[in-house]
Amino acid sequence: MNKFYITTPIYYATAKPHIGHAFATIYADVIARYKKLKKNETFFTVGTDEHGINIEEKAIKAKKLPRDYVDEINSFYKKTWQELYIDYDDFIRTTEERHKKGVEKFINKLIKSKDVYKQKYEGLYCSSCEKFLTEKDLVNGLCPDHLKAPQKLTEENYFFNLKKYLPEIRKKIIKNELRIRPEARRKETLKMIDSGLADFSISREKVKWGIGYPGDKTQTVYVWVEALMNYVTILDFPDGEKFKKFWPANLHIIGVEINKFHTIFWPALLLAIGESLPKEIFIHGLFTVNGQKMSKTIGNIIDPMTLIEKFGSDAVRYLLLSQFPASEHGDIKEELFIKKYNANLANGIGNLFERIFTLAINYKQKSGKNCDDEIKKFQEKTEFVYKEKMENYLLYEALNEVFFFVKKLDQYIDFNKPWVLFKEKNPKAEKVLETLLFGAEKIIVWLSPFMPIKMEQAKKYLLNLNNQKEKLNLFPRL
Ligand code: ME8
Numbered sequence: 485m486n487k488f489y490i491t492t493p494i495y496y497a498t499a500k501p502h503i504g505h506a507f508a509t510i511y512a513d514v515i516a517r518y519k520k521l522k523k524n525e526t527f528f529t530v531g532t533d534e535h536g537i538n539i540e541e542k543a544i545k546a547k548k549l550p551r552d553y554v555d556e557i558n559s560f561y562k563k564t565w566q567e568l569y570i571d572y573d574d575f576i577r578t579t580e581e582r583h584k585k586g587v588e589k590f591i592n593k594l595i596k597s598k599d600v601y602k603q604k605y606e607g608l609y610c611s612s613c614e615k616f617l618t619e620k621d622l623v624n625g626l627c628p629d630h631l632k633a634p635q636k637l638t639e640e641n642y643f644f645n646l647k648k649y650l651p652e653i654r655k656k657i658i659k660n661e662l663r664i665r666p667e668a669r670r671k672e673t674l675k676m677i678d679s680g681l682a683d684f685s686i687s688r689e690k691v692k693w694g695i696g697y698p699g700d701k702t703q704t705v706y707v708w709v710e711a712l713m714n715y716v717t718i719l720d721f722p723d724g725e726k727f728k729k730f731w732p733a734n735l736h737i738i739g740v741e742i743n744k745f746h747t748i749f750w751p752a753l754l755l756a757i758g759e760s761l762p763k764e765i766f767i768h769g770l771f772t773v774n775g776q777k778m779s780k781t782i783g784n785i786i787d788p789m790t791l792i793e794k795f796g797s798d799a800v801r802y803l804l805l806s807q808f809p810a811s812e813h814g815d816i817k818e819e820l821f822i823k824k825y826n827a828n829l830a831n832g833i834g835n836l837f838e839r840i841f842t843l844a845i846n847y848k849q850k851s852g853k854n855c856d857d858e859i860k861k862f863q864e865k866t867e868f869v870y871k872e873k874m875e876n877y878l879l880y881e882a883l884n885e886v887f888f889f890v891k892k893l894d895q896y897i898d899f900n901k902p903w904v905l906f907k908e909k910n911p912k913a914e915k916v917l918e919t920l921l922f923g924a925e926k927i928i929v930w931l932s933p934f935m936p937i938k939m940e941q942a943k944k945y946l947l948n949l950n951n952q953k954e955k956l957n958l959f960p961r962l
Pocket of ligand 1: 492493494495496503504505507508533711712713714737738739740741742769770771772778
């Protein structure tokens, strides 16, 4: 049995999850579910990133202890993932003891590697980004992402000898041993490597809310460094059975803004301690809402829970994944969700299933074995392309293929008018209906990683057509 270890970013426990976090998590969940259906031994992990100055500051502002603050935010994440049917195998919080222990072991190995040195450093730090910025990064003296002035910091920190590992990482990327997709992001990583990167600090001097740096009480581990380590501490690094079984990760799903940390810093840290690198990193684009970055100040943050109340969880999963290809950035307009819901779910699959199942109930047909050649060919082509897209993590594109097939079946019904065929006792009638049932069964299988509960409902209904008293009404019109 093939093993498949897939991860999402662990999100900052600074605020409730928004649709960007939901998008990345649903994305990974669909892939994990698909792999499970294909009988891979799958391990799918999520988590929250709970240390650092930004969270410390947020807690102070909320007049709470950091521990209470992150507990509350963490519970929002857990609740939202539950509502969205995120079928994760484990959830890690970086404030857990198991994480702390794993991080200490990792740092000790780094220290032994002799790639760590202490140095005085002066830099501009944006606490919301949790990273140092250069003068070049600033726009009018402000961090372009958070529109606030970074703090000038002078600290003595432990630095990691990144430069030493850049040539090896480059080679592995070129040889696709460390695969980065989509291609544009791979190029971006190579460009960063070629432009020359400075060594980075792995500890902080003045941050209290963090994991103590082994052997030096004046320092805590830099939040980004320990966050990356979640991918192995969740497997009980370095001696746990899960670590031996599932590492290296098959796939890290991340957004573009954290590319450098995952495609360069993380591989370098792993190389330094002699561990294997993740096999692949898939980097998705970011949403803006009505043309602007989601932000509390602008007031345009979309909470997935509000969408769930309106559309239901399966529909939200579909709506978020079907906006645009994951390789691109895209703009969300909330009012367009309803149009898409009605067009593709209510009037699309919902209506198609209603037509097919009503015919099957009226004309007592249960199975779909005898399929029309034209539809069989179309189904085989759809299956082929769907599989190729899913294997390459192109979920938007895979969904598109399924919806072409939905349209094709709708046209097939309109063209053949099976109710007329049955009325006229035409011998073709049964075959047409069997073809439609065959098509419905395929759609259910294809869409089940995307909309697991609705597809399960449709499958149960289909298996028990003789006893159905009510319409399925999978996606009521809104
Ligand atoms: O960066 N559109 O956490 P984070 C789409 N803790 N996806 C979005 C998005 C948007 N507008 N905004 C966020 C961190 N995301 C670190 C990660 S991992 C070891 C540590 C998604 O809470 C996207 O996947 O800022 C992005 O990479 C991730 O959330 C960052 O979440």
